Amino acid sequence: MAGRINEEDIAQIRERSRIDDVIRGYVQLRNAGGGSLKGLCPFHDEKTPSFTVTPSRGFYYCFGCGEGGDVITFLQRQQNLSFVEAVQVLADRAGIVLRIDDDGQPGQQPGLRKRVLEANQAAQEFFSGQLDSAEAVEARRFLNGRDFDRAAAQQFTVGYAPRHGQALRQTLRGKGFDDTVLxxxxxxxxxxxxxxxxRVLWPIRDSAQAVLGFGARRIYDDDRLPAKYINTPESPVYKKSHVLYGLDLARREIGRRSQAVIVEGYTDVMAAHLSGVTTAVASCGTAFGEDHARLLQRLMGSSDGLHGEVIFTFDGDKAGQAAALKVFKGDHNFTAQTYVAVEPSGLDPCDLRMQQGDAAVRELVARRVPLYRFVMSNIAKSYDLDRADGRLSAAREGAELVGSIRDQSLVTQYLRELAGVLGMDVEDVRREAQRVARRGQHAEPPRNEPPPEDAASSPDPDWPRPDDPALRLERDTLKLMLQFPLTFDTAWNAVTADDFTHPGYQAVFRLISSVPFGEGWTDQLRSQAPNDLVRQLLVALLVEPLLRVPDEGYSLAYSSRLRLTHVTRDIAQVKSRLQRTDPLKDPTGHRAQFAQLTELEMLRKKLQSVSLG
Structure with missing residues (x-):
């Protein structure tokens, strides 16, 4: 989608989408008291409910796995949707027409996107119905010739566009769609x-099941358009670099298995899914690119890069080798490991299924090899290894390949493999790799890598345990501040970040004290959190139940207890320094420390009194 969704619309969606109503569609919730609901977490296996929903604040949080957020976050996580897709689903659910703000361009007509999606859905139903018509005999013959029966056509909602030039237009105009929308x-x-x-048509959907456009294949020799395949032109909802055919069918399995199989066409996706490879998708009318890579990376949710895998299916011919090399050059777009599944016979998954059956397609994917190894073998084939200069050139190019491998623990093994392929001494190949590495140290860092997080603003990576008795006072005070901020004065009852001992709690308080209280305060806190740890900790504190509904006196007593513990620590430190100071040798220092101790003792008595209510 071009442009940004209007912020007021997003706020309205959060307001009109009750989080408990949405979550009840996926989780059985029970009353947990204090205005909270509990259920079994949908994001990890558990026997005792630790998934908490607080409807009054619009947040959920699981105290078992640490997942938390608002209604939009839940839908993103549960349905493997992007933020925009989740907002669109909730907008449709609430009957809200989204406004799109385009930077420096006229805004999109309000409601146009929704009408376009409705028109696409109506068109898909029309095309699917036409597949049973007498005219569509050639389309059915095409599908049957590729071993797709009627059940398969229905599973993938394959359709047929009549040859009559205005059949769809007349049908949809009768349903209330004007030419502007069409x-x-x-x-x-x-x-x-x-x-x-x-033409035979395949609907292209997003991961939220909305029909974004269509892909169509030529089946008549006298078709006026010579291209075998044509796709929906760019529209308010269809951007070819952002869509993948089969994503609606594969998204759950991609997320569950952290695997995506990239094939080349619509029939290949059908063949793969019917054969049991249910993570298969294909790009639509364009080469697989960076936006596709980011989309899959989000769906797989693999952050360490060693557990997810993206598998490309290529032919073993020169075109397939060139495609593999192109993918390898864009391999930095993935944090998952990339593989190539090559069919030596040159058959694509559809033809492979027709000739050798479902098991052969599954075996194709199972025989995958690492992308680097496939490219490395092809590098070796492009040089004359009988010549010393040919081997050296191949070693240099291969060393660059090895230098890009993410898992550095495997580099030594891969260098041995490269040396074996080239027939060289492994130390000679290692020296070439070291030269490549030294050159890389002087290169500019990749532009797509985020800057290092400011250590000063990052909390301790150790998550503060909710049941830690030593930190209970700090946690409860922050819960009061977040859930009942109006029971504190504008200076948060004189509490400071130094009153907290855990870096995570310190970071949350700094965030609280830096964002002025007002409408949408909690949303602003989440958006301005310095990192995911603070953001998740914030949500946990917002939904965790309190012992009682507080008033100003209760909050003042709690904050005074927190300050009292800080003052008590300071008193102990001053007493320790005072004992080590000789009043005869350093009378000035001794008097200053005694005065500081007296002042702290007075503050301690005052805070003791207030903390007792």
């Missing part, structure tokens, strides 16, 4: 003629 959706051309005519 043209914006890419369903009709400027003259009013249907965009797709006389």
């Amino acid at each position: 043209k914006a959706a890419g369903l009709i051309r400027d003259g009013g003629r249907d965009f797709f005519t006389g």
